[in-house]
Amino acid sequence: MMRLIHTADLHLKKGEKNRLEVLRWLINNLERFGADALIIAGDLFDNDTDANILRPEVRKIFQNTDAKVIIIPGNHDQHSYSYDYDYGENVVQLIKTPFESYQLAGIKMVGIPYQEKRFIECIKDLPEEIDLLVAHGTLYDKTFIFNYIDDEETRYMPVYPESLSGLARYIALGHIHSRCIEKKYGDTFVVYPGSPSALDIKCVGKRCVYLVEFRDGDLKMETVEVEISPYWVTREFFLFPGAEAKLIDEIREFLSGIKDKRVMVHLDIRGFSEESDRNLKSRVEQLIREFKGKFSDFRIDTDKVQSWSQLLENRIVRNFVQKTEGIEFNLRMKIFEITLPIFNKLLE
Incomplete structure (x- = not known):
């Protein structure tokens, strides 16, 4: 043997x-x-x-x-x-x-x-x-x-x-x-x-x-x-327009649930924001300050967040969004998550 x-x-x-x-x-x-x-x-x-x-x-x-x-x-x-x-x-x-x-x-x-x-x-x-x-x-x-x-x-x-x-x-x-x-x-x-x-x-x-x-x-x-080795945990979050505060709370809950001190965290936020870049950046920086001491490395990437107002300038997108107004919130957000990136890609 x-x-x-x-x-x-x-x-x-x-x-x-x-x-x-x-x-x-x-x-x-x-x-x-x-x-x-x-x-x-x-x-x-x-x-x-x-x-x-x-x-x-x-x-x-x-x-x-x-x-x-x-x-x-x-x-x-x-x-x-x-x-x-x-x-x-x-x-x-x-x-x-x-x-x-x-x-x-x-x-x-x-x-x-x-x-x-x-x-x-x-x-x-x-x-x-x-x-x-x-x-x-x-x-x-x-x-x-x-x-x-x-x-x-x-x-x-x-x-x-x-x-x-x-x-x-x-x-x-x-x-x-x-x-x-x-x-x-x-x-x-x-x-x-x-x-x-x-x-x-x-x-x-x-x-x-x-x-x-x-x-x-x-x-x-x-x-x-390997019990001593740190490791990365990654997660992607989708930002719905107007739900900036809700997203930050969701991220805070996710981070609070991580108990292993070896974990290094990378979060990737994509989607569309009604807020200015400055306001969204301020929210993210506050979150980083809050959890900075908990993880040996902690990164939040917001490069894929785009302006909601700019997307709504397109008539087709605006009409689509209006037609979803009567749909239950969670289902509507799921529809947005699937369709809005496609609209954005087509309009590039």
Whole structure:
């Protein structure tokens, strides 16, 4: 039996001490998880310069465990590894291209470092019966790729589902930061753990890593929350004309209900306001002052709020609004939420 923690995309960077603390937390908790190894599926560092600066400190962190730390290069730290670089005696760098094999506790592993080529070109001569394959690239699965990742994340070492079935029991991927993703192709589990730190505003929800257990022919996996890592909560609010005070009360109620002190909040307000830009800005600034001490980061975006009076200058819109006057308030607001942005787009 072997247990391991799978993570990726820590993007360690000079001046970002919280990211180093997350790595330290992972190393210090490996024994608690009963893990024999920590797998880092690329982009341990934000860039090669940061790797050179932080390597001594990272080596000290790695030395706090007897477990193996197995690393592959990602697109951000592609040149940060060498057999001449000392990361610690317990660290295994899988850096040979197109792939490198390694065995631990009877588990056959293969690491595919990030390369400027397609994934399928890297796996032509892979050995059979691989238990764990580690790689860093973009999985082109149509069920999620356009919903959860942006253009920047789709450019690197494309991985296609048809090449994965039967390739290994568990494929540990890195490259997508925002969230964890689990897929299964045939008998092969494919997992992105997401970044264990909230690198940017797209990292919504609690940060996690994967605990994977290989026991004979069985494979078990579960997410483990990174208990010290802050995370983003985002929500969109629609502003109905004349309901500015009601919206502020709704936002205040939402914010008051958040109890986790790690939460960072981003609110996106869109819609139409009867008030001047100055008055609406004043309401928002008061709300920010009220909750500023509750969250480590708190942002409200009002760039998508537009002038109601300007929209009503159009006769078609004005007539439409008048015809909805007899409709129940909540239903009328729902109609506005759907239709007014369309009117506004057509009138641009």
